[in-house]
């Protein structure tokens with residue numbers, strides 16, 4: 001079973017003397033010529049032949065919504081565990097995984113703008129873990145800082161004020177040094193901020209508002225989960241924990257909240273014979289809906305889309321595809337349903353941005369050393385949780401030039417805690433369509449520069465920013481800011 005020793009054993013990383021270890025290159029088709037070391041979870045459970053995945057034979061689960069212990073108009077209190085559990089990912093095999101609430105993927109938490117969410121998180125593992133609300137505007141002591149760990153057997157209270165507008169967030173482990181293995185093995189779940197002020201838009205809701213968490217995973221020939229090897233071998237793509245599932249839909253509009261929970265992967269998604277209507281980004285609704293054929297979704301990014309199945313006869317099938325993985329999810333139109341929802345062209349104005357008073361540069365890269373594991377660095381420095389890299393005045397608006405000067409050509413994936421930013425420029429030109437709206441995570445290709453602007457409202461204290469390819473942040477590609485009065 002997975003224990004501390006197992007996780008640590010799996011934490012070996014191959015040092016590429018001549019180039020990038022494969023573990024560090026995201027699963028996106030870009031590969032170098034060096035070889036990664038094959039590292040497996042310590043004890044293999046399965047010795048037979050890996051069961052074949054037969055597409056479209058299992059339904060896509062909709063993660064259950066976590067029920068509060070206490071619910072008042074001002075706050076809701078939840079209990080949540082982190083525990084060792086099993087999940088049937090490959091047919092007929094119960095794979096050892098980690099799960100919030102013992103589930104793979106974790107239960108969906110539905111917060112509400114203006115009402116607090118309190119979570120009593122109990123760590124039932126035999127090693128430290130924690131939780132970070134990705135994209136959440138939360139006090140520093142509740143942000144799941146890598147140093148703030150929940151020791152084995154202990155319970156810790158997390159407070160999420162939900163002072164931000166409605167959006168799709170997710171929660172995941174952020175423990176120092178074990179985040180990559182913990183998230184890969186299952187510590188991820190959707191967190192939806194509902195917002196009464198958006199009710200008038202009449203977007204699809206209730207059973208027609210469905211989070212879909214997409215990620216990849218690698219199995220060996222016997223069906224054991226391979227924790228750290230080569231991301232290009234993470235060829236099995238899961239939608240809410242199941243490979244190539246079908247999802248039965250009514251012939252009407254649905255809102256899907258797409259969340260990339262993969263450790264390091266960029267999805268490029270399309271629909272067979274149809275288009276997406278994109279309505280939301282990381283931090284909330286877009287100013288206006290956008291009809292698009294392709295969605296680019298890097299690790300930890302979210303995008304909300306509406307798909308209208310009303311034009312299809314019963315029995316129709318619409319497939320979600322990825323440029324690398326191929327067919328990953330099939331929507332089966334199985335019944336008619338009334339539909340009073342709409343997709344307005346104009347959604348919600350993006351908040352105005354004050355003038356920027358500070359310029360900074362953030363450079364993501366690897367540093368190679370002979371015969372050793374490479375370091376991930378930001379502005380030349382490996383993460384040190386006792387060092388403050390940027391001191392920021394509370395309320396300041398700052399412009400950051402994010403760059404990847406990485407000589408290896410490996411893509412990175414910048415994530416800023418606490419606040420949402422806006423992408424102003426990419427390589428001196430306009431942002432990509434996928435950069436639009438309120439953002440907390442953006443992919444960045446080697447050689448690129450991306451200019452972003454953020455206003456640091458709310459709290460004082462220390463937060464991290466890092467590469468959200470978790471095998472990169474894990475080896476140091478993370479830094480710390482402190483917001484001061």
Ligand SMILES: [Cu+2]
Nearest residue numbers: 412467469472
């Ligand atoms: Cu990176």
